[in-house]
Amino acid sequence: MKIKDRIALYFTLISTSLLFAVLCTVYFTFMKFLEADFFERLTDRTMVTAKLYFEADEISRDALNNVRHKYLQKLNGEVTRIYDNKNRATFIGDSAQYWTNATIDRVRKNGRLKYTDGQRQVVGIYYKDNQGDFVILASADDQGSHNRLDKLLKIMIFTFILISLIVLLLSRWIAQKMLKPLQKFMQEVKQAGSQNMDFRVEEKHNKDEINLIAKSFNHLMEELEQAFILQKTFVANASHELRTPVTRMMMTAELALSKERDQMAYQKVIGSMLEDAEKMEHIITGLLALAKMDLELINSQLVPVRLAHLLSKIQTEWKSQKNLDLTIAHKQSFDPKAETLANAVLLQIALDNIISNAFKFSNNQPVNILVEATENDFLIQITDNGSGILSEDEEHIFKPFYTRAKDQGQQGEGMGLYMAQKIIHLFKGEITSTNTEQEGCTFTVRLAKL
Template sequence: MKIKDRIALYFTLISTSMLLAVLCVVYFTFMKFLQADFFERLTDRTMVTAKLYLEADEISRDALSDVRHKYLQKLNGEVIRIYDDKNRATFIGDSAQYWTKATINTVRKKKHLQYKDGERQVVGIYYKDNQGDFVILASATDQGTHNRLEKLLKIMLFTFVFISIIVLLLSRWVAEKMLKPLKKFMEEVKKAGSKNLEFRVEESQTKDEINLIAKSFNHLMEELEQAFILQKTFVANASHELRTPLTRMMITAELALSKERDTQAYQVVIQSIVDDTENMEHIITGLLALAKMDLELIESQLSPIRLDELLIKIQKEWKQHKNLDLEIINYLKGDAAAVVSANSVLLQIAIDNIISNAFKFSDNKKVSCFLEKEADLLLIKIIDQGPGIPRSEQEDVFKPFYTKSAEAGQKGEGMGLYMANKIVHLLKGTIEISAEQQSSLIISLPLVKQ
């Protein structure tokens, strides 16, 4: 059974149960009221009978009977008896005993008695008169009450059925209206898949449970997207960062084996391989740290880093291995305040990726790197001689797997700037494209105050 049907059913059962209880209370209350009213009417009949027969001494019995039948409406199945102190019926022409002596004595003892005898209602009173002590009993069938209750029952049954149908229809309408956002949410969820992990369901402005489910689903999709990206990112990052040192190690080893060399030459080769191995170890450590930070499993291991010294190290490595013209211009020479809190391996990977991108898209022309200070920030401006990044693409270049390398005749996985942006943000910094110069990227990192 669907949720909306269950809601409609439960709501209808609760509503109709309450309605049935109210109708039953009204019915039995009305019945008791009519019974009490009829008992009062019977009591009045006994009192009138006492006045007519016991106190009107000068009027004959036949005349009293004529008055009684003329001015008092006879009740359905009415029976009235007056009993003297010897429990004998008197005054009224019908001298049948009708009630037992036990009943008459009970009335005489209690002074007033009323009870139901099957469908008949009975009232008895004890009346003292100058002629003696008398018991007057009257009974009748309240046919009018039976008719009224029967009509009332039919009306209530019709009302109950009619209102139950109306409540059922209205509850289905209300349930469908209430669950409409859930139905929309379910239809949107069907669109999610491995090929569009960036998909998010629409979140409403209300703070109901369905909106909470939508937020939880979107949060789950973000986690899945990050995990999926991490899987691809780690492979792409490893390939991106480890290709150069591995190639260098292979070339160095092949050159060393190409001919016989002296001991010193072999030592130089082995030392070069050791250096490249250490560099690979640092890179792998940094990539693993980046992966763990992506999953937010651990905090990044940060330490004070001198940016000017890191940039000089980067410059030497680029000139040593690739012989490319990387110019470092430090406007903070001799300034001990050029310190940021960072992971040196990750930060170097980020800067290397930006520099590599700059050389790639400027056809290996000169790349300049400026170190400046602005307020509480240290800025690294990397400027190349290429065409720059068009404004229409500036929001996309930092997304994973977004690349224009094929159009420029270059190889690339579209992970360099994404990884650089990720690292800089993890270090509480920002990376952006200069508004004045599209071929300039600016890295801003918070300055560590001494």
């Protein structure tokens, strides 16, 4: 059963139960009121009968009966009896013993008596007169009240059914209106998938449960997106960063095996391969640290890094391994011995990714790095001589898997700049990009001084 149907059913059951209780209360209250009213009428008629028979001595019995039937409304099935002290019927035209001696004695003992006998109501009074002590008993069938109660019951049943249907329809409408945001939420959730992990459902400003569910879902999507990106990032960067040392190790090994060499040559080859293996170990360690994405773990691995030494190492590798022109210049404000708090392997990966993009999109033209120091920060400006960044791409370049490399015949997974930004942010820094006045693009990395 759907939630809206369940809500409508529960609301209808509660409402109809309350309505049923109210109608039953009204019905039984009205029934008791009619019963009490009929008892009063029957008592009044009994008292009037006593007055007529016992106080009007000068009037004959037949005249009294005529007055009684003429001026008093006869009740349905009315029976009246007057009994003397020997429990014998008197004054009334017939002398039938309508009530038992036990009932007559109860009236004489209690003074007054009221009870219901089937559908008939009975009233008895003990009356003292100069002619003797008498018991007057009268009974009648309150057929008018029964008819009224039957009509009232039919009206109540019709009203109960009508109101129940109205409540059911209204509760379904209210439930549907209340759950409309949930239905919208469900439709939006269906759009989430592995192809659009950045999808988020709309969050309202109210603080109801549906909005809390939306916030929880968005938080879950953020966690899943990070995990999804992390997995792809690790694979992409592992293949990207490890390809070069693995290729160099294979080429070195193949070259060493191509002909016989002396012991010194083999030792040199093994040393070169060991150096590449150590570099691979450092890269893997950095990638694993990044894959964990645990800020406390990353902070615990941060150490003082001399920026000038790291940049010099990067420049040497790009020139020696790929024979590309990477120029580094320092402003006078920069102290070569200055340090920043970072992870050296991760910081090198971030800068290498930016430099790699600079060479890729400038067809391997020279790339310039300008290092400047401010009062609290280091500024590393990496400038290429490419075509620059299109205005519509500026807000997307740091998103994962976003790349225009294939449009320009280049290879790329769109992870380099995302990884660079992620790493720089872990070091409490920031990275921005601007197009130069001539042509090309400048990426500025800001890192805090130690």
